[in-house]
Amino acid sequence: MEHIVTGGAGFIGSHLTDALVSSGKEVSIIDNLSTGKHLNKKARFYRKDLRESSDVRIGSGSTIYHLAANPDVKSSATDTVEHFRSDVLTTINIMELARKHDASKVIFTSSSVVYGETNIIPTPETAQLKPISNYGIFKLFCEMIIEHYSSIYGIDYEILRFANVTGGRSEHGIVYDFVRKLSSNPARLEILGNGKQSKSYIYYDDAVSALLLASRLKRNECFNVGSKDTISVNEIAKTVSKQAGASPRMVYKDKLSGRGWAGDVRKMRLSIKKAGKLGWKPSRGSKEAVRLSAADAIKHPFKI
Numbered sequence: 236m237e238h239i240v241t242g243g244a245g246f247i248g249s250h251l252t253d254a255l256v257s258s259g260k261e262v263s264i265i266d267n268l269s270t271g272k273h274l275n276k277k278a279r280f281y282r283k284d285l286r287e288s289s290d291v292r293i294g295s296g297s298t299i300y301h302l303a304a305n306p307d308v309k310s311s312a313t314d315t316v317e318h319f320r321s322d323v324l325t326t327i328n329i330m331e332l333a334r335k336h337d338a339s340k341v342i343f344t345s346s347s348v349v350y351g352e353t354n355i356i357p358t359p360e361t362a363q364l365k366p367i368s369n370y371g372i373f374k375l376f377c378e379m380i381i382e383h384y385s386s387i388y389g390i391d392y393e394i395l396r397f398a399n400v401t402g403g404r405s406e407h408g409i410v411y412d413f414v415r416k417l418s419s420n421p422a423r424l425e426i427l428g429n430g431k432q433s434k435s436y437i438y439y440d441d442a443v444s445a446l447l448l449a450s451r452l453k454r455n456e457c458f459n460v461g462s463k464d465t466i467s468v469n470e471i472a473k474t475v476s477k478q479a480g481a482s483p484r485m486v487y488k489d490k491l492s493g494r495g496w497a498g499d500v501r502k503m504r505l506s507i508k509k510a511g512k513l514g515w516k517p518s519r520g521s522k523e524a525v526r527l528s529a530a531d532a533i534k535h536p537f538k539i
């Protein structure tokens with residue numbers, strides 16, 4: 236059976252591809268290489284822009300891991316149409332691919348942002364879905380499209396609502412942003428918001444193990460994937476600075492709103508009880524995930 240990874244040259248997709256290849260699976264990557272650059276040579280590669288079409292021949296009964304998207308929440312406030320194309324159109328095209336080629340299953344990487352700014356923390360899957368960013372709205376829309384195709388065409392699915400995923404090969408997100416800023420000027424670190432935003436992080440290997448578990452399930456449901464704790468933006472700034480050997484002056488932008496950007500959810504911790512019952516648990520907490528991720532990012536030279 237073929238395993239198709241969209242966005243397989245990107246951060247999470249490339250680690251997933253490596254895991255599938257090393258367990259002897261036949262893997263095909265579909266990616267337009269817009270940001271992704273990590274191609275596993277043992278996987279078949281289709282260079283394809285999924286905003287335009289998904290005209291690729293895949294074997295019937297394939298499992299599709301659909302990760303291709305623009306994961307930048309911040310830019311979805313201003314590049315809305317482009318985000319719609321990258322996040323939603325790609326998903327419609329992938330569900331069409333699944334329908335036409337009789338795929339057995341689609342696994343989708345959704346996000347904690349579909350819940351918006353809820354008071355229920357830890358947030359269970361049953362909480363109200365009230366996203367506060369375009370990215371969150373589009374992820375929720377994608378979830379609905381996948382559920383719809385499943386009910387009409389009988390394509391199985393699992394939806395994973397990820398907390399923040401971090402670690403080597405990631406070229407977006409707070410750890411990468413801080414390391415990049417410090418490598419440019421170790422004396423000053425700009426922090427978006429008041430630094431008190433507090434969220435849950437997982438290291439990429441836990442995201443991959445959840446995706447692999449999802450491939451073995453047959454539930455047609457969603458489940459949260461996160462850690463049991465959180466870390467604040469100020470703590471992340473200290474961790475990254477320490478690892479980089481820097482003692483920067485912290486400069487806050489938009490300190491009053493407390494949000495880093497329009498649509499920033501200030502507090503996020505997901506309930507992972509359901510994932511636990513399904514057989515998944517994180518192997519480390521947010522602080523260790525961030526520390527490892529900072530070490531990964533510092534090891535690699537930056538293009539500034």
Ligand SMILES: NC(=O)c1ccc[n+]([C@@H]2O[C@H](COP(=O)([O-])OP(=O)(O)OC[C@H]3O[C@@H](n4cnc5c(N)ncnc54)[C@H](O)[C@@H]3O)[C@@H](O)[C@H]2O)c1
Nearest residue numbers: 242244245246247266267269270271285303304344397400
């Ligand atoms: N990283 C996180 O913290 C996080 C959290 C929640 C959900 N997610 C979701 O997980 C998935 C993977 O995220 P990531 O962090 O690895 O992102 P990434 O940017 O590293 O990877 C995305 C990949 O998709 C490809 N791609 C983008 N648009 C495409 C298109 N139109 N056609 C074909 N390929 C395209 C890119 O070239 C890249 O290789 C995304 O769907 C993201 O929304 C990520």
